Amino acid sequence: MSAVSCFDALRKALCADLDFHGTDGKYASHGWHPFPAKFPPQLPQFFIEYLSDVEDVILDPMLGSGTTLVEAMRLGRRVVGCDIDPLARMIAAAKLTPIEAVKTLQAGYRIIDAAKRDYWQNCDALKRELSMRFDAKTGEFVNYWFLPQQQLELIALLQHIESVPAHSEDSATALTQERIRDFLKVVFSSTIIAKSGGVSLARDLAHTRPHRDTDKKPNSAFAEFAKRLERNLAAYDSSRLKSQTMGAPLQIRAASADKTGLAPASVDLIVTSPPYANNAIDYMRAHKFSLVWFGWKIADLTKIRAQYLGHDAASGAECERLPEQCEKTLARLTELDAKKAVALRRYFGEMSAVIAEMQRVLKKGKAAVIVVGTSHLRGMDVETQKGLAAIGKSVGFDLAGIGVRRLDRDKRMMPARWGTKRHSQIEERMHEEYVIGLVKP
Ligand SMILES: C[S@@+](CC[C@H](N)C(=O)[O-])C[C@H]1O[C@@H](n2cnc3c(N)ncnc32)[C@H](O)[C@@H]1O
Structure with missing residues (x-):
């Protein structure tokens, strides 16, 4: 697919119904372990089928429970993924390996x-x-x-x-x-x-x-x-996991999304979702309950927790000036809460490094699909999707568009407090997420 046709295809795909409500999310190995904010499998499946070919390399640099990779493998693509969270890697590796x-x-x-x-x-x-x-x-x-x-x-x-x-x-x-x-x-x-x-x-x-x-x-x-x-x-039906690429060695890396270690221009498609900007889902806080049994020490897990994108303790990439869209949001937020604005700046800075890495490893004319929820800080919608889209453009991507999808309240595990204030406007927005489509020209 040329850059132009990939751009057009992605534009079209972003207008499709991306909600996938009422679909089965537990086939193959998808239902093996709870994981907050995991994809409905149909979401990566849709983009992988639409934007890549058999044998193509599909990357998820924040692989979580591995939904993108399981779907890619089922569709005969080669897969590679990174995550700093040892539990995510353990779950994903098992889900990608057929068993009897x-x-x-x-x-x-x-x-x-x-x-x-x-x-x-x-x-x-x-x-x-x-x-x-x-x-x-x-x-x-x-x-x-x-x-x-x-x-x-x-x-x-x-x-x-x-x-x-x-x-x-x-x-x-x-x-x-x-x-x-x-x-x-x-x-x-x-x-x-x-x-x-x-x-x-x-x-x-x-x-x-x-x-x-x-x-x-x-x-x-x-x-x-x-x-x-x-x-x-x-x-579980192992035949639903089998594909031509089944024998290929698993490429699951204990690496941060901004330093994947992959060769430049080696990836055909990225489908991924980063954590929220305000640390709304504190993965390590829950995952340590399991990881301690597998030999991890609390002190080591605390160090990993500090490396999470969006984490309050993260030292963060040094941010030079961010795109105008981000700076405007940050200026408004600074007036409401200067501390939260610093944290958001750090998140945008970290995500700049991650999106630049995506740009580096993608082949020309190929797409990155980034699914993200927005955050409401001091009642202000910080429009994370617009910030990340602007960052995408600033690191050299073409923006094909931003799609919207409504979350299935019963399926996608979100922080507990999101169940409150059911009918408020903010609550409605919290149950949407955005699909940012970027193409490397
Ligand atoms: C929203 S979840 C991904 C869920 C995934 N799409 C799924 O279907 O299971 C975000 C993931 O980003 C990972 N993450 C956070 N900071 C990271 C970093 N610096 N590098 C790589 N992964 C990171 C978290 O561990 C988490 O697994």
Whole structure:
């Protein structure tokens, strides 16, 4: 597709109905783990089908739970993605790797049986393991949020999950076992970060605003694990994940979106969505509940959290002057709240580096599709979409347009407080997001 025809195609695509309400979002591996603000799969699917060809390289530099990459792979494209969040990478890698449902279910049940045996017969060994597993700060966190019963159940499950590859005899079996183990880790994580219930004392965890509820009776980790194991595999059809590019090595990078490490002009299409400008979704605040079990220390996770785009602690790219659109917004916001204006400037600065990187790695005539929600700071709509579109132009993209899509309130997990003030104008705007279409000339 030439630059002109890509531009025209994208312009047209942005006028289509991009809501995708009432569609199934849980086929293939899409429903395996909750993830705030994840795409409906039909959204990346639509742009990938429309703007790229089989074997093309599709990039999501902020891959989240990997929706873009799963859809790209299903459509026979080659995939590459980056994220600084270890949980996002773990979920996405598992979702992109086909597994055999029956074998995996059997392995899952064997693990539950073995873990239950340990719980009843080797409780002291489990307690010892718990006492050695975490450093002081991480242990404090675990003890604050998880009751002793769930801690013992979780560690029993995890020990058996971690030992899965140890039982394999040859390399093919080892690979199958490794895939099963990675899938079971995602199931394990989804018992902790759950939309409802869950095994910790936290409420609203999946909304990334956990608060401790000492009246809560957390579910048994064994029961939750079994439930999610079955649910994930019931919806799973590995043939829906298979494609010509299936054998290609997975390219999931622990890299920041502004430094992907990819070669210049090596990508055919980008479909991505950055975090909100005002840190409305605090991914790490929720993800650490799961990551601590996989060996991450609270202190290390706090450092990663500070690297999030839009995060309040982020040091941020040094911003020289931003495009006029951004400067105008910042001037208005400064009058209302100078501190928030500094944070927004930092976000725009960071996103400038990210969008410039997209421009660098895209081939000529190819598109970047950026899906973003706006933020309301001190009651002011900062029109993030217009700011990012202006930044896109300033780094050398042509702007094909900005599409609007209405969020499905029941499906796209947003911060809990967004359910309030249902009919206010701001609330309505919060349930829209924008699809910015950029083409590298
Ligand atoms: C809105 S989510 C993406 C959701 C994704 N589209 C999906 O369907 O699951 C934004 C993602 O950006 C990631 N992120 C934040 N800062 C980043 C950075 N500096 N580099 C790369 N990814 C980053 C977050 O970890 C999060 O996974």
